[in-house]
Amino acid sequence: MATYSEKVIDHYSNPRNVGSFAKDEPNVGTGIVGAPECGDVMKLQLKIRDDGVVEDARFKTFGCGSAIASSSYVTELVKGKTVDEVEKIQNSLIVQELSLPPVKIHCSVLAEDAIKAAVKDWKERHRKDDERAA
Amino acid sequence: MAQPRVYMDNHATTPMDPRVLEAMLPHFTQAFGNAASRNHSFGWEAEKAVDDARETVADLIGGKAKEIIWLSGATESDNLAIKGVVEFYRDRGNHVITTTTEHKAVLDTCKALERKKLARVTYLPVDQYGRVSAEQVREAIADDTVLISIMLANNEIGTIQPIAEIGKVAKEKNVFFHCDATQGFAKLPIDVSELGVDLLSASGHKIYGPKGVGILWVRSKGPRVRLTAQMDGGGHERGMRSGTLNVPGIVGMAKAVEIAKVEMPAEAARTQGMRDRLHRLITDELDEVYLNGHPTERLPANLNLSFAYIEGESMLMGLNGSAHADLPAVAVSSGSACTSATLEPSYVLKALGIGDELAHTSIRFGLGRFNTNDEVDYVAERVIAEVKRLRDLSPLYEMAKEGIDLKTYFAGAQH
Numbered sequence: 283m284a285t286y287s288e289k290v291i292d293h294y295s296n297p298r299n300v301g302s303f304a305k306d307e308p309n310v311g312t313g314i315v316g317a318p319e320c321g322d323v324m325k326l327q328l329k330i331r332d333d334g335v336v337e338d339a340r341f342k343t344f345g346c347g348s349a350i351a352s353s354s355y356v357t358e359l360v361k362g363k364t365v366d367e368v369e370k371i372q373n374s375l376i377v378q379e380l381s382l383p384p385v386k387i388h389c390s391v392l393a394e395d396a397i398k399a400a401v402k403d404w405k406e407r408h409r410k411d412d413e414r415a416a
Numbered sequence: 417m418a419q420p421r422v423y424m425d426n427h428a429t430t431p432m433d434p435r436v437l438e439a440m441l442p443h444f445t446q447a448f449g450n451a452a453s454r455n456h457s458f459g460w461e462a463e464k465a466v467d468d469a470r471e472t473v474a475d476l477i478g479g480k481a482k483e484i485i486w487l488s489g490a491t492e493s494d495n496l497a498i499k500g501v502v503e504f505y506r507d508r509g510n511h512v513i514t515t516t517t518e519h520k521a522v523l524d525t526c527k528a529l530e531r532k533k534l535a536r537v538t539y540l541p542v543d544q545y546g547r548v549s550a551e552q553v554r555e556a557i558a559d560d561t562v563l564i565s566i567m568l569a570n571n572e573i574g575t576i577q578p579i580a581e582i583g584k585v586a587k588e589k590n591v592f593f594h595c596d597a598t599q600g601f602a603k604l605p606i607d608v609s610e611l612g613v614d615l616l617s618a619s620g621h622k623i624y625g626p627k628g629v630g631i632l633w634v635r636s637k638g639p640r641v642r643l644t645a646q647m648d649g650g651g652h653e654r655g656m657r658s659g660t661l662n663v664p665g666i667v668g669m670a671k672a673v674e675i676a677k678v679e680m681p682a683e684a685a686r687t688q689g690m691r692d693r694l695h696r697l698i699t700d701e702l703d704e705v706y707l708n709g710h711p712t713e714r715l716p717a718n719l720n721l722s723f724a725y726i727e728g729e730s731m732l733m734g735l736n737g738s739a740h741a742d743l744p745a746v747a748v749s750s751g752s753a754c755t756s757a758t759l760e761p762s763y764v765l766k767a768l769g770i771g772d773e774l775a776h777t778s779i780r781f782g783l784g785r786f787n788t789n790d791e792v793d794y795v796a797e798r799v800i801a802e803v804k805r806l807r808d809l810s811p812l813y814e815m816a817k818e819g820i821d822l823k824t825y826f827a828g829a830q831h
Binding site: 285286291294295297300302314316317318319320321322323324325342343344345346347349350 | 809
């Protein structure tokens with residue numbers, strides 16, 4: 283089995299921002315990616331202000347320690363960034379920060395997917411809200 | 417000083433019994449002779465030690481001393497049994513019957529023979545508990561079947577196969593029957609005549625003996641089984657396995673067998689008691705914990721559990737000292753030790769028809785001679801705490817509690 287970097291162990295032992303926002307809150311975007319059969323499922327939720335800044339994030343992850351650490355790190359990374367900035371986050375940043383070995387790169391890919399899925403969900407809800415308001 | 421830690425992975429290997437070490441020690445420095453040296457007392461005493469050991473090991477399984485071939489371990493033993501029979505009896509046919517849940521030492525040997533077009537292999541499926549039936553074996557036997565190879569007990573899930581019933585079919589159909597008994601040897605009573613097997617593999621280090629030594633027992637009469645050697649050289653072991661004998665290892669394995677012969681019944685009862693206690697403590701506290709393998713026809717010291725909604729490797733990380741470095745580490749395994757580097761769910765669990773999502777959540781506990789009830793209580797406590805913590809982190813647990821059907825929700829999800 284892989285040995286883990288100190289940062290992975292830290293996020294695994296003390297995961298940041300664990301939990302859930304109510305899914306139906308209009309300013310929350312939810313991304314659920316992965317599949318139980320593959321051994322990895324991440325749920326990432328972003329609370330986004332009307333000006334497009336991510337004010338808070340929550341996650342829950344089923345997966346190995348590196349998957350848990352990747353999603354925990356992402357919740358810290360996105361806070362205070364704009365939606366445009368968040369969408370540009372690439373998995374290589376996560377690999378670098380957590381010193382993930384090659385066999386764990388898929389964890390970082392999944393975390394990037396989770397960000398994109400959460401933003402997409404927020405945009406869709408936002409559009410609907412705007413349409414309703416119009 | 418080393419950190420205190422708990423070893424509960426006794427299917428992977430066992431610590432050596434101090435009594436075994438004591439028996440081995442003189443054979444490194446004083447009685448160090450080559451058992452094949454015929455011209456002096458150094459050789460004679462080594463040969464005597466090896467012959468005594470042969471008697472001891474043969475006696476445990478109801479075989480004859482001359483039917484024991486010493487070699488390096490169960491992997492070599494499985495290789496020699498399967499390749500040796502297939503090659504020797506190639507005029508008779510080349511069909512081999514085995515099961516999908518055998519150890520890799522059997523499966524990969526079969527695959528190697530297939531690749532070289534030396535054998536046609538039938539891999540029998542197992543039921544939800546990991547068992548194959550004598551009827552399945554009977555139906556699979558063809559005119560050109562030369563060998564059946566089925567394990568006594570599975571290394572991951574502990575399921576015991578109906579070897580005696582299969583042995584009857586093998587005898588009736590005149591097909592040689594090899595049994596990889598690595599996990600059951602010196603743990604369960606074995607009588608090769610009652611089981612009806614013709615070849616039997618076992619290892620030293622799974623029975624509180626040394627690594628690097630094992631046996632292949634080969635029936636000499638009714639029927640006599642012949643093998644093509646896979647190792648050529650000095651013609652040791654009646655030409656079936658050349659190479660200078662590992663005398664300290666052989667003496668050690670025999671000592672381990674001698675101890676097991678006396679202590680096996682009490683030890684089986686004791687390890688089973690601890691195993692059941694561990695199972696009960698865990699299931700009293702946690703929901704959705706599933707037993708893998710057969711509920712009763714299983715090794716007394718084996719417990720294989722799936723903890724729904726949490727992934728096995730993350731669980732190991734919480735137990736094995738990678739995280740929580742302030743607590744004594746717990747050594748258990750996820751899948752089997754041989755495959756846990758690949759990140760693929762266990763092929764054994766998949767063969768039982770357990771979905772990948774549950775196969776990913778399995779942990780194997782292997783109790784053993786040197787475990788204590790205090791260790792069982794500690795392991796249960798750590799497992800319960802870690803499962804609760806990881807389920808609080810698990811989106812699947814949350815969704816399941818909300819009544820969402822995960823199969824439907826994730827149908828067609830990308831892997």
